Amino acid sequence: MTIDAAFLKSISYFSVMSAAELEANKQLFTEKTVQRGEVIIMEGELSDTLYFVAAGAVKVFKTSAQGKEQILSIARPGEALNDIPVFDGKPNPVNAQALGPVTLYGLKKDKLLTIMQQYPKVALNTNKVLAERMRQLVTLVEDLSFRHVLGRVTKILLNHSSEGAGANDHLTQQEMAAMAGTAREVVARSLKTLEEQGFIRIERHRIVITNKKSLEEIVAESG
Amino acid sequence: MVEMPEINQDKCNRCGLCISVCSCGAIVLVENKVTIIETEDCHWCTTCEAVCPTGALTCSFEIIVEKD
Ligand code: SF4
Ligand code: SF4
Numbered sequence: 001m002t003i004d005a006a007f008l009k010s011i012s013y014f015s016v017m018s019a020a021e022l023e024a025n026k027q028l029f030t031e032k033t034v035q036r037g038e039v040i041i042m043e044g045e046l047s048d049t050l051y052f053v054a055a056g057a058v059k060v061f062k063t064s065a066q067g068k069e070q071i072l073s074i075a076r077p078g079e080a081l082n083d084i085p086v087f088d089g090k091p092n093p094v095n096a097q098a099l100g101p102v103t104l105y106g107l108k109k110d111k112l113l114t115i116m117q118q119y120p121k122v123a124l125n126t127n128k129v130l131a132e133r134m135r136q137l138v139t140l141v142e143d144l145s146f147r148h149v150l151g152r153v154t155k156i157l158l159n160h161s162s163e164g165a166g167a168n169d170h171l172t173q174q175e176m177a178a179m180a181g182t183a184r185e186v187v188a189r190s191l192k193t194l195e196e197q198g199f200i201r202i203e204r205h206r207i208v209i210t211n212k213k214s215l216e217e218i219v220a221e222s223g
Numbered sequence: 224m225v226e227m228p229e230i231n232q233d234k235c236n237r238c239g240l241c242i243s244v245c246s247c248g249a250i251v252l253v254e255n256k257v258t259i260i261e262t263e264d265c266h267w268c269t270t271c272e273a274v275c276p277t278g279a280l281t282c283s284f285e286i287i288v289e290k291d
Contacts, residue, residue: 036244036246055243056240056243056244057240057243057244057274074273074274076240076274076276077238099243099244099270099274100240100242100243100244100245100246101243102243157286160286161286161287161288162286162287162288163287163288163290168285168286168287169285169286170283170284170285171283171284171286172269172272172281172282172283172284173269173272173273173282173284174272174278174281175281175283184273201289202284203267204226204265204266204267205226205267205282205283205284205285206284206285206286206287207284207285207286207287208287208288208289209286209287209288209289210289212288
């Protein structure tokens with residue numbers, strides 16, 4: 001188990017540290033591996049260790065009282081999973097689950113604070129990292145709470161559909177997100193909403209519009 | 224022929240994230256190249272597309288209006 005100092009440089013928190021500084025501090029980090037499906041962070045629990053993804057991908061999400069899941073982001077190597085509870089000392093606001101085998105680097109809160117005291121540039125940079133995260137979340141909240149994105153996604157479906165299989169357009173959720181000016185997570189949510197209402201059916205490789213009239217009404221309502 | 228997610232080799236940086244998340248084993252490394260094998264086990268969860276950092280991997284949907 002060796003912590004890769006070169007990799008630490010790719011973590012936005014520590015990108016301002018030099019290779020030598022990271023090499024000198026890498027023993028403060030611990031490594032942990034988790035299996036596919038394992039819950040790394042649980043909503044409501046306290047965290048005294050900041051975790052970074054070192055390898056693999058992690059789903060960061062919230063679950064509603066009805067058990068509905070909303071993905072907030074997919075954390076890839078270099079990204080932190082639980083900075084909010086580590087910094088404010090309050091319970092985790094989100095869950096994080098490994099999408100496949102994942103390697104994590106952990107840094108205890110007191111060690112993180114030691115690094116920040118020793119290298120004030122890390123503390124300064126943290127403001128930037130957290131502000132970026134906040135910006136992403138504000139945009140997500142906006143797109144999830146207002147119906148305009150649902151309307152835009154619905155319009156995209158109608159514009160790219162035709163009757164019968166064959167020479168139709170093919171669109172990915174990523175492309176729909178780019179067209180609707182939103183995040184992929186919001187498109188996934190919009191499609192799920194339309195499916196729950198019985199207006200579309202999501203199949204392997206196909207989205208079947210089962211109630212075109214209702215979709216047209218959604219577009220008209222969202223202006 | 225089973226429709227499968229597609230990969231654009233020019234965009235792929237071989238980070239391996241798609242391979243690590245696919246639970247059906249459809250994505251493998253063949254001679255250092257990320258390759259998708261045809262399998263009915265792929266249930267089009269689109270997780271491989273979601274984790275791909277470069278947009279190289281795509282799970283597209285054909286949009287069809289059902290006739291009543
Ligand atoms: S869509 Fe899901 S099951 Fe199919 S190849 Fe991608 S990750 Fe694997
Ligand atoms: S996740 Fe994307 S970039 Fe990474 S190996 Fe798979 S296709 Fe290539």
